[in-house]
Amino acid sequence: MVKEKLLKCIQQAVSDTQQEGCIPLAILPDINIERPKDLRHGDYATGLPLKLARISGISPLEIAKRIINHLSLPEEIDNAVAAPPGFINFTLSDKWLCQQVSVILNADKSYGDTNLGSNTYIQFEFVSVNPTGPLHIGHGRGAVLGSTLANIFTSAGYKVEREYYLNDTGNQINIFGTSLYARYQQCLGKEADMPINGYFGNYMTALARKIISEHGEKFLQLSQQEAITQLTKIGMEKIVQGIKQDLQLLKVDFDVWYSEKDLYHNGQYQQAMEKLQQRGYITKRENATWFESSVLGEDKDNVLVRSDGSPTYFASDIAYHHSKFLQRKFDRVIDIWGADHQGHVPRMKAVLKALSIDPERLSVILCQLVTLRRGKEVIKVSKRSGDVITLREVIDEVGTDACRFFFLSRSADSQMDFDLELAKKQSVDNPVYYIQYAHARIASILRLANEKHIAYDEGDLSLLSTKPELSLIRCLTFLPETIENVVDTLQPQYLTYYSQELATLFHSFYKQCRVVSQDEALTKARLKLVRASQITLAKTLRLMGMTVPETM
RNA sequence: GCGCCUGUGGCUCAGCUGGAUAGAGCGCAGCCCUGCGGAGGCUGAGGUCGCGGGUUCGAAUCCCGCCAGGCGUACCA
Known part of the structure; x- marks a missing residue:
């Protein structure tokens, strides 16, 4: 997962930075990578420089910059920026995000599944x-x-x-x-x-x-x-x-x-x-x-x-x-x-x-x-x-x-x-129906596409570029780590909140982005995204043991 | 008495392995259908995160004390 890759990459960069003497050698605190609440802070962030500042006596922002200079980012990450008071913020690459849509389509029902447990008998x-x-x-x-x-x-x-x-x-x-x-x-x-x-x-x-x-x-x-x-x-x-x-x-x-x-x-x-x-x-x-x-x-x-x-x-x-x-x-x-x-x-x-x-x-x-x-x-x-x-x-x-x-x-x-x-x-106004309604809505769009005989296998995902589209894709990519989070904490409420967020982002996307339109190429690309959203939403509903309605 | 859990906007609750202006749903005040399902979208009001100390660059989150509620403290399960 992206988070693990990022962690290794930061570890490497810190160690390089230390070796070059840009940070005085010190005990390395645990690196924690979080999801910033605010979108402007990117998709992942670490407050590591703030911790290192305490030990080294160098300003956290300066440390952040030095670490960034040594970073060789994985393809998933577009950029890393230092942000006051001393965070490093990482943003997922749009290109990588778009590719994930087809990853989800290929995985279909198994999307979100991992081998985290490696067959542990539980x-x-x-x-x-x-x-x-x-x-x-x-x-x-x-x-x-x-x-x-x-x-x-x-x-x-x-x-x-x-x-x-x-x-x-x-x-x-x-x-x-x-x-x-x-x-x-x-x-x-x-x-x-x-x-x-x-x-x-x-x-x-x-x-x-x-x-x-x-x-x-x-x-x-x-x-x-x-x-x-x-x-x-x-x-x-x-x-x-x-x-x-x-x-x-x-x-x-x-x-x-x-x-x-x-x-x-x-x-x-x-x-x-x-x-x-x-x-x-x-x-x-x-x-x-x-x-x-x-x-x-x-x-x-x-x-x-x-x-x-x-x-x-x-x-x-x-x-x-x-x-x-x-x-x-x-x-x-x-x-x-x-x-x-x-x-x-x-x-x-x-x-x-x-x-x-x-x-x-x-x-x-x-x-x-x-x-x-x-x-x-x-x-x-x-x-x-x-x-x-x-x-x-x-x-x-x-x-x-x-x-x-x-x-x-x-x-x-x-x-x-x-x-x-x-x-x-x-x-009637329950979050449950809100989430299920999103799924029914998706099903309805796909039905329409089917009636119009629109084959979207060849849809060009790089056409997905607007904010509502990318926000939705982002959310789709968070399912595996949401599941992992539940496994770590034994607290399924992370999944319910996830499903709600996913539904929200879909409804918002739906409002702003016409899916089936005159623009054939864009229609196909968006249909792919809609289908991927359906796969992801259906998965969360099934995991929660709830019905997955095609119509309501 | 001692132990565990809880105390976050009017209501029901997230967030609690410390992070950048505290979130969601419902409720409330508005706005949006000559395009794929309005069970929808958008905007706004509303919070001393029970109280008081402490640790920290930074605390709803960690530590201590207090207050309130739940549960436990059986030769019940």
């Missing part, structure tokens, strides 16, 4: 909601984030796996089962108490009724334990089915649904515990089994097996990560969790250390919580307490594309209000 685990109730809005956030990152990493040359961890055993499942059994009995006119921490949501009663309509009263004949076992299985399957449907509605796919229960049958749990035991990280105390995370610098130890003999969620998760890293051998793992799991991060990292796995190989993205509201009214989304507005209802109300874009344009770090009233009100 797992994204996300959503992973307990199968004890429907998804709500907060889960949607993680789902959209995870699916988009997975798309982007795939494009960047990683070997990606998307996984949903199904917590199909343990405490919460037991409570789910007893809650369902109670509702089942109640629906059949029997007295039954809900467990204290039970799932009181209305959906549980609906679930019980559904089971009655399909299976009748037969579970009343069974022993309580047997009835609960069977109801748990049936109920959970239905819930999972619903979750799968909701995710599909949100355009979120998984490669693997990994069962927590399996960890206890496939040896992962035993192996992980044995390893920790052998390495001396396990101790028995107060009748429970503990992981001694405190010796690894944690605040406290954590329970692995309760005094009643049942393993904790933490213990499962250890086995689970054992499977990820040591059994399935992912090079990197990205877990996306809700912010309410933050306390879990340091102890998970401690476990990795204990298992001699570099903790750097695990990244945990914590999504801050989402508050759902309708105007001033805050809507609770707790599964246990009762009424829920499900993710499905939100999607039905707001739309998949708008939902996805809404989540993607906000940093995972910031808590957000999802105001249904606002989301709906804005849906």
Whole structure:
């Protein structure tokens, strides 16, 4: 990429400058190349001279000039100028920019793809909601984030796996089962108490009724334990089915649904515990089994097996990560969790250390919580307490594309209000439609060209010379580094903002530059640019998991 | 109490590995269809970047303190 080339070129120039004594020998600070916000400052810039000035005592502008004298610029760069107070600004060559249009046309759907990941095997685990109730809005956030990152990493040359961890055993499942059994009995006119921490949501009663309509009263004949076992299985399957449907509605796919229960049958749990035991990280105390995370610098130890003999969620998760890293051998793992799991991060990292796995190989993205509201009214989304507005209802109300874009344009770090009233009100004037409209507009132009039988393969790109044209091309060339930026930071909002900018530049170009006109040569050149814009815009929309409309 | 996250124009949010006059969308005030989709384009008003110190040639961005909100601090997940 241009940026890398430029970096090397600057390094060379600085080193030459130093050797010739134009800059006193000094420790070279990191060279950072940025994108100036202001177009007048070129396409790339470095403030290196300002840093060197501090060390050398020479004025930064003077240093900038000396470095520029030693620069041998790559073909992509037209010129380098020193700018006060001490920047070097680089401008892309118009000729090179125009050529990029055909680079994009040739790459077509693969434009933007890189080999940055060089096939690194990486797992994204996300959503992973307990199968004890429907998804709500907060889960949607993680789902959209995870699916988009997975798309982007795939494009960047990683070997990606998307996984949903199904917590199909343990405490919460037991409570789910007893809650369902109670509702089942109640629906059949029997007295039954809900467990204290039970799932009181209305959906549980609906679930019980559904089971009655399909299976009748037969579970009343069974022993309580047997009835609960069977109801748990049936109920959970239905819930999972619903979750799968909701995710599909949100355009979120998984490669693997990994069962927590399996960890206890496939040896992962035993192996992980044995390893920790052998390495001396396990101790028995107060009748429970503990992981001694405190010796690894944690605040406290954590329970692995309760005094009643049942393993904790933490213990499962250890086995689970054992499977990820040591059994399935992912090079990197990205877990996306809700912010309410933050306390879990340091102890998970401690476990990795204990298992001699570099903790750097695990990244945990914590999504801050989402508050759902309708105007001033805050809507609770707790599964246990009762009424829920499900993710499905939100999607039905707001739309998949708008939902996805809404989540993607906000940093995972910031808590957000999802105001249904606002989301709906804005849906017509939503940035999503602005971007999609640009694509539909492009499609329409290309349709027109097609109807007029204009073949533009031979269009002469050097005819593209006006500001709107060149600005648009510039933006097109930024896609690969935008993707790289997301890969580096795990923050997809760079892509959403990019797509918006691209749409803006296209609309502006469209207004100022008539594409299909009497000027045959110019028409062909511009059609090429339009097609390249379509390729690029469609790519960003696909990466974000949104529809790519030909018409609206 | 301690830990993590957040506090940017009326609203919702970007920018936070320090850079050159602080950005976008919505909302608001105007302007633009005798040419390919007006779900569009253009112009403008609107901000002590929570507060106070510090580091630096330069701080919304880094450090310290304070204020406000969210989350965590379970033999819940």
